[in-house]
Amino acid sequence: MDRIANLASQKAMVMSSKSTCCMCHSIKKLFYEQGVSPTIYKLNEDSRGKEIEWALMRLGCSYAIPAVFINGQLLGSADTLVTLHLDGSLKKLPKDAGDIWL
Structure with missing residues (x-):
């Protein structure tokens, strides 16, 4: 959980x-089309990716990816x-978060 908090706050x-x-x-395409460039963490390229997936699900994500x-x-x-979109x-x-890059 600490790793998620650390990654999410960067x-x-x-x-x-x-x-x-x-x-x-x-x-990702939806965000890019809006001029947003989120920081992407590919869990399949992280040695602790499975651990992060389980932690995301414990946080309330119905699916760990994309979160x-x-x-x-x-x-x-x-x-x-999708609902918010x-x-x-x-x-x-x-x-509002300051992540528009256009």
Whole structure:
């Protein structure tokens, strides 16, 4: 859990991912299209990736990847992100966090 808190607090927007995950790719593309550049941690390239996945699920993520943190706080996984995108509130969150790079 400490490792997650440390990773999540390093940048305004942090996302756990796997290079083979289609939902991770879709969520990254969604952010990039909005001019947002989250810091991406590929769990399949981390020696403690499985441990981080389990910890994310204990934090409340229905799926460990993709999981997004804004300013160190867990926003949620793909189902939460898609819901926020559909109701229009996702667009405001990265801007408030200071992670728009356009």
